[in-house]
Structure formats: structure tokens, C-alpha cells
Amino acid sequence: MPSPAHESGFNAITLCFSSWVSYKPRMFAFAVQRTNYSYDLIRPSMPVSLSVPSEKLVDEAMYFGTVSGRNEDKLVTSNAGLTNGESVPVPRLSSAIAAIEGVVDQVHSTGDHILIVTRIRSLLAARSTEPPLVSVAQRTPGFEVLRRSGQHRLAVPTGSHEFW
Ligand SMILES: Cc1cc2nc3c(=O)[nH]c(=O)nc-3n(C[C@H](O)[C@H](O)[C@H](O)COP(=O)(O)O)c2cc1C
Numbered sequence: 001m002p003s004p005a006h007e008s009g010f011n012a013i014t015l016c017f018s019s020w021v022s023y024k025p026r027m028f029a030f031a032v033q034r035t036n037y038s039y040d041l042i043r044p045s046m047p048v049s050l051s052v053p054s055e056k057l058v059d060e061a062m063y064f065g066t067v068s069g070r071n072e073d074k075l076v077t078s079n080a081g082l083t084n085g086e087s088v089p090v091p092r093l094s095s096a097i098a099a100i101e102g103v104v105d106q107v108h109s110t111g112d113h114i115l116i117v118t119r120i121r122s123l124l125a126a127r128s129t130e131p132p133l134v135s136v137a138q139r140t141p142g143f144e145v146l147r148r149s150g151q152h153r154l155a156v157p158t159g160s161h162e163f164w
Helices: 037-041 055-064
Strands: 018-022 027-033 047-052 098-110 113-125 143-149 152-157
Touching (some): 027 098, 055 143
Antiparallel strands (some): 018 027, 027 113, 047 098
16 A cells, blocks of 8 residues: 555555455455554555465565564565556555455444455456465464464465365
């Protein structure tokens, strides 16, 4: 999301609280905790870009999810490869297997988070058969945990089954 105070112009945050919430119009929502720098950045009609990572981006996903934009310009310090957005002036991660571009439509208060509902402008998918990284609970069968930090575990599905 845009972050005017940063040299890169943007801040990146790792999210697991997210879901489609409407087909027509196409809408996607995610929740941001009030203590996060990203919470301070959310504005009405703001353009946002959500990149879906695979295993290749596991270090970036953990970095964006454990370091705050209050202390670092994460898109500079991580050296994450970026590609310009197609329908919004916000970059996506070049190695992402999919991306959702949209603009903030509604913001709802949900306890210690806010729920940000976006109106989708573009859905982009790479030609990839890699499974997405998922955030799992302790001892989730069928997943291999690749990185752990506190309550957060990033995992991929195990076994030979086709994910897609
Ligand atoms: C796997 C994973 C999932 C996360 N999911 C969320 C989430 O859904 N919402 C949220 O506010 N923070 C979530 N976090 C924590 C934030 O990414 C983390 O607090 C981050 O440092 C906030 O960055 P910011 O201060 O630059 O906004 C998650 C972290 C990880 C590692």
C-alpha cells in the first residue's frame, strides 16, 4: 500500500486474515491490526495490491510479517523484486504466483483489527503450478511448516497431490 514517508513510496505487510467477500462487484477483504503501521496508512479509496506468495517468497513473507514499516522501508531493505501494478499505481512482488489489485471501498471496525473491503480492479495469475504459502495453526496435518515466528507459521502442502 502507498506509504508517502518511505523512499520506496510503499509499505508491505504479510496478511492471513483475508477473504473474497463479493462476486458482483468483485470484492476482497483483509484485516489489519490497529497496532500495525499499515493501520495508520489506510485511507478511503486508497489503491492496494495483494501478492500471493509461493515457497520462493517465504523469507520476504516472514520479513514483511515481523518487521514494521515504522522502523524500516521494507521494500528497500528486503530487495524484493517488484513489478508495476496493472490497474493501480502500487507494485506487486515479481515472483508472486497471483495478485489482486483494488481500491479501498469500506473500512469496518472489528475489535483489535479493522476490516478493509476492497473493490477489485484486476486479478493476475502467473503460469505457475507452485502451491501458495499458507498460514497454519500448530500441528496442521497435510502441511510442512517452512518458517515460524511466534504464533505465525508459514507452510506448504505436503504429499504428491496436485494443489491446483
Ligand atoms: C504469516 C503471517 C500472517 C499475518 N497476518 C496478519 C493479518 O492478517 N493482519 C495483521 O494485521 N497482521 C498480520 N501479521 C502480522 C503483520 O504482518 C506484522 O505485525 C507486520 O510487522 C506489520 O507491519 P507494519 O507495521 O509495517 O504494518 C501476520 C504475520 C505473519 C508472519
